[in-house]
Amino acid sequence: MEEGLALHHIGVRFGGLTALDDVSLRVPPGRVVGVIGPNGAGKTTLFNVICGFVAPETGSITLDGRPLRPRPHRLTRLGIARTLQGTGLFAGLTVLENVMAGASHTARAGFLPALLGLPRSDRDEARLRRHALDVLDELGVAAHADAAPGTLPFAVRQRVALARAFAARPRLLLLDEPAGGLGGEDIAELAQLIRQLPQRAADPCAVLLVEHHMDLVMSVCDELVVLDFGRVIAAGTPDEVRDDPAVTDAYLGASVDEAAA
Template sequence: MAQEAPLLRVDECTVSFGGLRVLRAVSLDVAEGEVLGVIGPNGAGKTTLFNTICGFVRPDSGALSFDGRRLDPRPHQLTRLGIARTLQGLGLFPNLTALDNVAAGATHRSRTGPIGALLASPWAERHELKLRDQALGMLGSLGIGDVAHRHCASLPYGVRKRVALARALISEPRLLLLDEPAAGLSAAEITELADIVRGLRQRTTVMLVEHHMEFVMNLCDRLVVLDFGEVIAAGTPAVVREDPAVQRAYLGEAVAADA
């Protein structure tokens, strides 16, 4: 039986900054519907891998494909291609409400355009109202509908992280890239986040970079481990946790965290 093509394929990608080789012939597949975690010690190249997938960094060699087609993205094309990303720094507009921040994630779907906006046609207004309804629904589905009209600057960090997640989801991505989603969250918030991400798999594929071992071990279907820019292991959390190369890379760190 023919094997289904992966949603995302990273094929032998090598990336250098000046003389520093940061990714070394990295290959991995992300299957539709899975939650894939990318882990590795500090400086292993995880963020660079995300940046390469998003087109912020061009590989020296190698190729990417998305849904069976060559992926050579410019960052501004990502949403249209069906890829969304949350950032470590969240990147929210602090003086806008949570609702406006989320609606901003759907601007590629806004068909109003500058002329329509100037004319404020009833059609354009209806369309904008629909987008705002969807943004409100998205905040509600992440359990923070009550903060929709509050400025982001006034919200606790854990809530702002959910706003950023809602903004990524409003574009209805096929692939959602989460950059350290658990960082800075309390233990209770991390448990809730894991439940949220499990719920997301009905509608999107998730690839995440994370340091929190218990979170990734409990949540991810598969893990890819990077060390010094190389894939040193890949497989289920149970397999990866027992891998001697992974344990060596994490010497002194809690890879086997009581997951």
């Protein structure tokens, strides 16, 4: 049986605009797959199809070889988590509460016990709190657990957003431009973190990465898929993609590395 997430000949149109045209890709377990391309290439639409925000007109999605019709509110139960451009944190919650919200689908008590403050709900909250603190500690930001996200530097907020995604114990993590707004040192730390995700002793996960920072992409990805005007124009290892003339043309005659500068 085919393992992992796979997109088969996906097509999306918005009115007269073709956003995705016959796009196929696969994210196997234990791999980091990157999606790159110029602005407007269809990268965000691709993520929105996987998350169920956009329904494809043609093609299909499978998870472990079985048909998948994703719905945004069911993603975490399927083992899929996503970070957003920016951070997408809840301003009215503390850092710890944000991360606990990422794991709320694992709560066993349900809504009514939580509403009534029953003991089972208290035990559930304590378990989620311990798990959230463990994830924050793993990412080096546990000291900020009680802070409001808006009071923290952007790089720290990015780590909190990642912690919220990790708290869901995903098998597949969708990273949407996680290096945006980060400096060189923070990007290097992010790269190290992404490389470790598929090999984590606890809760390993595959990664699908959309990113403009080519140094990051080339250093962490096992495979790359290049989109241009909604079509796949190249796919392969980072070295294969870097040397592909179609990729160079898509980046307006610059090398892939220069285009990201």
